Amino acid sequence: MILYFSGTGNSLYVAKKLAELTGDTAVPISAIHERCQRIQDRIIGFVFPVYFGDLPDPVQDFIRQVRFQKSTYFYGIATCGSTAGRALKTMDRILQRQQCALSYGAVLPMIANSTIASRRHIRYDTNRLDHADELIAAAADKIRRQIRDTDAIRSSASAWLMNLGLVRRAGERWLTPSVDGERCIACGLCARICPVSNIICTAKRAVIGSHCSHCLACVHWCPQQAVTVHGKKVLAEDQYHHPDVTAADMTRR
Template sequence: MTEAFIPIFYFSGTGNTWWVGNQIAEELQERGCQAQPISIEQVTDDEAHELIEKAAMVGIGYPIYGSDAPLIMQAFIENLPAVTGQKPMFIYVTQAAWSGDGAYFMRKLIEAKGYQIRWAVHFNMPNNINADLGWIITMILKLFQAKLPHAAERAAKLAQHIVDNQPWIMGKSSFLSFGWTQRFFFRKGFDSSHKNIWSVDAEKCTSCGRCVRLCPVDNITLVDGLPQFGDQCNICLRCYNYCPELAILAYKRPYNPQMFGTQPYQGPVSEFKPEMLIEKK
């Protein structure tokens, strides 16, 4: 497996999946592999297909939303090219708490394209949900404040398993497969409510357009200087967490600094900026 080219395609909303992907890539590089983390916002399908064609193995990474994958990543996976010879794949996901089979639930679609999922691993990362969803949900979310050193250790462990060709599948047991129940209710609720999540405080908004530029699915436009939200939201939280004026409202509620601190979650490390995920290299 040494010297193997391994592209790691990931989607990251606020930096957690970006950070883990880079950790995995660094660990693989230290073990002699040519691992390359790639934001799916920075490549076209054709470019991704070219990289996959020459890859010895493919990595996929995404954050968990209700035991589910973001719609943008689901579309990316659906567009993966068919391959021959059961090309190995690893999947990693980032989550605040529990997702059951979050890294493994799309296996039928993926394996039908000729890939063999040999590693599916969950990484608990700091919670990035800072919207005021009521004190009960907020208190539950505050219980899950994962530490980066543990995630770094898991990245090293995954890299070693890959180099040793030792499978590691999380979410395969009958109990963990109950992630489908959380997915079911999340999808039902998301379909009925996602169009009404976001609005804007017109007095705070300065029409800077950062939310428009950061949206991964072009769901935000400026109309008369104010953000307008369409019906394609992936709930990545970039617009909310990175608004410099805290002008984006969630369910018509402003950001609450007394509940969450001076600013929303803005990535696992200070050097992270969301523009890093979308700027072409």
């Protein structure tokens, strides 16, 4: 089973591609019921974005909540803008608490969806996605052969810095979305797409709750550009999602 978490489709794309190449099934973490206590598959992959040089909280919580088998071959694939920081190391540490371990980890630099918070007229370099395809094929080959390769599973000083209390909180504030009630047409897409069910849509507008994972899905997918980050209006040309992933793919659970 390939378990994925995704806001703008990079990780979803990688999970689906790996599923195709390895004959496995890709399932969003949000589709696994919160009362699920045990996953017994012999091969389990996790595909996820890097947030603040680390593993997203919903993925951490999920791995802590579920019990796995010691003998399972675990692998982790981190999609990111440039570097995975300590994300794979964190995953390995959490697995080790239940006597499991990552056998293989890989980092796929794709497109940094967080750039939208700091720049305008971005012009994403989608050529990077072709390179990611090559890395996915190489990863699939290792997974099929259940190769052990832990080179990418390491810590990083910059990730440690990024996760110091105040620094991390400042980063989260910077990437906190809010809804511009004037622009919102209450279509409900953001509520269906939010991977942690943190948005409700009333008859008038969307309302964002208090347990945001900062995935920026609502910011990038809103057809009205009604979701702002730290109050900054978003331009349609700066909204990003993986070109082969649709809103329907994101809402399919």
